[in-house]
Amino acid sequence: MAILRTDEVRNMSEDELKEKIRDLKTEIMEERGQIETGGFADNPGRIKEMKRTIARIKTILNERGSE
16 A cells, blocks of 8 residues: 555545555554564565554544544
């Protein structure tokens, strides 16, 4: 999944944003599971970027007054 920029997030509907949050959380869980089983992350900075994107989406949802 691509990391979203602020202007892209602002153009999305509330339902789309909540779905993106679920998808990103699932991806983070999969990455961490892969690391825990003795593997290694293909891109170690990806988890950090996914967490930032989730925070960005939640901030915009909060600005809209819904979460």
